[in-house]
């Protein structure tokens with residue numbers, strides 16, 4: 001029974017029985033439409049070009065539609081061109097000879113074909129939903145073209161519209177617009193399961209793309225919270241993102257993308273480490289910088305300078321938070337500067353680099369005055385970056401620790417577990433949290449770091465907690481026993497580099513574990529799945545992204561170039577449409593872009609739906625059904641006179 005007060009509010013929008021009844025009819029029609037296509041990504045790691053391509057090609061969804069429509073009537077070469085046009089219209093158009101006699105004819109035929117493709121992809125949506133996706137300029141024309149039927153008179157009308165588009169010199173603009181609409185209709189919802197940032201060259205462009213997308217949610221990854229923490233002024237995280245950025249040669253992103261001024265750091269590093277080659281700090285060069293080509297030996301010095309600052313700041317942060325129980329992660333104070341060794345636990349190891357001009361053996365965690373000034377200058381640069389502010393805001397407004405959507409549970413890292421398959425517990429104050437409750441608690445803290453009064457104790461603690469989420473042993477975003485950054489720089493012995501994964505990663509091979517997790521989040525294991533990112537699936541070593549007989553998918557397949565050696569592929573995407581759930585395995589983008597048609601993704605249908613799913617089967621459908629119920633009550637209230645019609 002709907003609250004009468006609410007019914008009165010509803011009556012303002014639907015002032016009489018006819019209005020309520022016609023909305024009920026509309027909503028019922030929506031429930032019968034096929035469910036829209038959901039598209040899942042994870043671990044984009046700044047690979048904006050590869051992402052753009054995967055997004056625009058929708059893992060071949062559009063190509064399939066083109067095949068279905070034109071296989072018998074259009075040559076393969078032209079079908080390829082049409083698909084490429086939908087993915088990257090500007091690029092294809094720029095290669096056309098506009099002076100050619102047949103150019104106008106090509107435009108008209110192309111527009112005609114694009115309209116057919118658009119009709120097919122838009123057929124899943126109501127007219128009004130498609131209209132909302134249309135840019136104003138061509139909204140009326142596209143609407144007419146999509147809904148003109150093919151009787152003779154209409155055919156003429158149709159031809160006339162296309163003709164006048166080319167005659168008025170608007171063909172290119174129209175092609176770009178309708179291609180975009182096709183792309184937008186191919187994907188109804190986009191889910192990004194964390195780690196947009198770090199390693200690859202342009203997380204900023206990935207964020208721009210996401211912000212322009214009509215329906216997107218983000219499940220935060222450990223790299224994302226690290227940037228969120230840097231933006232909220234956490235100095236250890238400022239150092240961390242700068243260190244990772246330099247170590248992957250992401251100068252374009254830092255300086256040009258976000259306007260982070262690295263001049264002070266480069267001057268400091270050049271001076272302090274002038275005679276030190278800083279060899280072990282040589283950055284990985286996966287991509288060249290366009291705007292900020294950097295001198296590699298200088299970048300190595302900057303890398304070392306910021307790494308040392310980070311280790312000091314982390315030591316201070318750990319001291320501020322005994323509850324994190326991470327004292328064993330402070331290693332600068334375990335160095336024997338005279339002998340050039342470090343002692344971890346019972347074992348003493350020689351250091352690969354013994355030059356620490358800024359570390360005082362008596363107070364190893366203290367920043368020098370110059371380091372202090374430097375890190376504050378950098379932090380200021382982060383908080384002043386308008387672009388970064390917009391992107392972080394979006395991570396907050398569209399992001400969360402996890403999401404349950406259409407019977408799928410999405411999160412980046414893991415749900416902490418003990419060896420014997422129980423949810424691991426964490427003590428926070430006088431509470432003991434685990435599973436969903438712990439994730440909810442974290443979600444609140446992450447928001448507090450951004451929204452609490454700047455500089456308040458509450459805000460500073462929450463912001464330090466973002467650092468814990470980056471690398472703490474009980475961080476479900478990290479899911480490993482320790483972050484061995486210090487060891488990987490300074491110690492050769494590989495056993496010190498091991499970061500033990502949480503038992504979760506073995507346990508998810510069993511159905512039982514995944515069922516338990518799904519139930520914890522209120523989902524029925526018989527109809528639900530978990531989608532997870534974070535750990536690259538080592539296909540070369542026989543690992544599979546499909547766990548527990550298809551209850552869980554790990555879709556970190558190496559869109560990030562840094563991981564392609566391990567995974568052997570260019571990443572996974574998951575597609576959930578009205579017919580099935582499918583896993584697309586992509587070729588590395590560098591290879592794919594040499595010839596897209598020969599390097600199409602391999603699709604594996606992992607689950608076929610028992611019948612074609614409709615909007616009525618989705619979460620959104622449940623809301624629509626609820627609205628129908630409320631409107632039906634309103635209608636009743638109008639009819640029995642409880643509420644007066646207007």
Ligand SMILES: O=P(O)(O)OC[C@H]1O[C@](O)(COP(=O)(O)O)[C@@H](O)[C@@H]1O
Nearest residue numbers: 195222223480483484485499534535
């Ligand atoms: O190889 P890099 O870039 O130094 O990064 C290694 C670090 O990244 C991590 O793998 C975390 O990043 P991911 O979330 O991408 O796995 C740490 O466990 C590890 O210490």
Ligand SMILES: [Mn+2]
Nearest residue numbers: 195221222534
């Ligand atoms: Mn991760």
